[in-house]
Amino acid sequence: MDSVDDISSMFEAESIKLENLISNATTKSELSLHEIVETYYQIMNVSSMITMLKTQLNVDEHQLLLNKIEEIDKVISGKFNSTVHPQILEQLTKSIQDTTKTLQSMGTEQKSKEDTENDATLYEELRKKMSTKEFVEQYDQGLSND
Amino acid sequence: MIEGFAKNLVQLKKEFAKTYDGKSQIQEVIPISKSDLFPINQQNLELLHQFATKNPIYYNSFEKTIGNTPCIVYEGDINKYWLNSIQHSSSNAPFSPTWIMSAYVGVLFAKELGYQEVIDIGSGDGRIAFCAKVLGLESYSIEIDDMLVDLQKLLTIRDFHPYCSDAITFDYSSLNLIQPIFFIGGLAQMGGTALASGVLEKIDSVTNLKNTGWVFAGTYSQKYPSDPKNEAGWGTLIEKNNLQSIKTLSLPTVWTFHESEDTPYIFTQTI
Numbered sequence: 154m155d156s157v158d159d160i161s162s163m164f165e166a167e168s169i170k171l172e173n174l175i176s177n178a179t180t181k182s183e184l185s186l187h188e189i190v191e192t193y194y195q196i197m198n199v200s201s202m203i204t205m206l207k208t209q210l211n212v213d214e215h216q217l218l219l220n221k222i223e224e225i226d227k228v229i230s231g232k233f234n235s236t237v238h239p240q241i242l243e244q245l246t247k248s249i250q251d252t253t254k255t256l257q258s259m260g261t262e263q264k265s266k267e268d269t270e271n272d273a274t275l276y277e278e279l280r281k282k283m284s285t286k287e288f289v290e291q292y293d294q295g296l297s298n299d
Numbered sequence: 300m301i302e303g304f305a306k307n308l309v310q311l312k313k314e315f316a317k318t319y320d321g322k323s324q325i326q327e328v329i330p331i332s333k334s335d336l337f338p339i340n341q342q343n344l345e346l347l348h349q350f351a352t353k354n355p356i357y358y359n360s361f362e363k364t365i366g367n368t369p370c371i372v373y374e375g376d377i378n379k380y381w382l383n384s385i386q387h388s389s390s391n392a393p394f395s396p397t398w399i400m401s402a403y404v405g406v407l408f409a410k411e412l413g414y415q416e417v418i419d420i421g422s423g424d425g426r427i428a429f430c431a432k433v434l435g436l437e438s439y440s441i442e443i444d445d446m447l448v449d450l451q452k453l454l455t456i457r458d459f460h461p462y463c464s465d466a467i468t469f470d471y472s473s474l475n476l477i478q479p480i481f482f483i484g485g486l487a488q489m490g491g492t493a494l495a496s497g498v499l500e501k502i503d504s505v506t507n508l509k510n511t512g513w514v515f516a517g518t519y520s521q522k523y524p525s526d527p528k529n530e531a532g533w534g535t536l537i538e539k540n541n542l543q544s545i546k547t548l549s550l551p552t553v554w555t556f557h558e559s560e561d562t563p564y565i566f567t568q569t570i
Contacts, residue, residue: 253382256378256379256382257382264358266358266359266374269323269358269376270322270323270376272376272378273322273324273376273378276324276378276381276382279382283385
């Protein structure tokens with residue numbers, strides 16, 4: 154196993170990355186799909202590290218690292234789970250509704266080949282939003298089961 | 300002969316996919332004339348072209364020789380049907396068709412097996428039922444999505460009997476079936492298992508039919524969970540319902556256009 158110093162610095166780096174992503178999520182009015190996926194992956198990455206480290210560290214030898222873990226755990230369960238995550242889910246739901254309405258209002262009249270192929274990119278965008286929402290909902294499901 | 304036909308079609312699709320540089324959401328090809336590779340009655344071939352030409356899901360077509368086979372390429376878009384299908388929770392799987400030529404080959408094999416009626420379950424635009432009619436079999440097309448059934452009604456160049464109905468509750472006894480084969484739409488992992496189980500149960504409860512045929516569209520893609528009993532996702536259902544596998548034909552479909560593996564159609568019958 155790596156030394157505690159190695160683990161500690163790796164956890165520190167991943168935590169900073171996570172805090173930056175959460176900060177970005179709280180300051181931006183709307184996140185791109187890429188930013189949403191990146192944020193959730195980092196949440197899952199750091200959460201897994203926390204679970205693993207908690208079983209391997211002991212209070213007497215690794216108090217500092219355990220304090221840091223406790224701090225980040227609170228950021229995830231508090232700030233992220235109760236504020237940022239519901240906002241992201243709401244943003245995705247609204248965005249899917251808006252794109253769906255736009256597509257439904259585009260009419261069914263005969264279109265040119267070019268128009269049909271341009272419209273197809275909007276449908277592709279809707280599919281990506283729906284698939285991202287499914288991914289976010291899986292995280293939500295995990296929270297409900299906790 | 301039919302296996303060779305299927306292999307030639309898969310080869311044609313591979314050649315086409317290598318050179319296709321269009322932007323359409325869906326695309327497929329139909330040979331222009333009868334040939335050694337595609338020994339189809341010319342009149343039937345004309346009907347397949349009519350089905351594609353009249354079908355509003357296709358917005359463009361052009362001639363192209365693929366390998367040594369002169370073909371018509373049909374380019375289309377099914378997005379609006381997908382959008383409609385996701386609004387209805389009753390529809391298990393969004394509409395995504397097999398190729399018209401694949402529908403023809405599948406039904407040709409069903410005919411060779413001696414079946415007299417084809418029931419196309421979750422029929423989309425009704426192309427399997429249409430091909431059955433072209434090949435002289437009786438056919439019925441059952442689709443839950445009303446927008447797709449309206450589309451089918453535009454395509455009854457041969458009357459393949461479109462029904463807008465939930466296939467699980469449909470009254471099959473009203474069709475007076477003698478020796479039917481059921482083509483189940485949708486992959487096992489995309490709601491197909493629930494659909495097939497429901498129809499198998501219904502048929503068992505309302506008819507005394509023996510040796511009915513069941514055809515399932517499978518997948519070997521790692522995108523989907525595999526079935527412990529294999530059969531491209533259908534093994535458990537096949538075993539549970541005491542079905543016997545007869546043959547698997549690999550055929551091109553819209554959803555495997557960019558994939559190296561085509562869609563395995565698993566032909567089974569009740570024991």
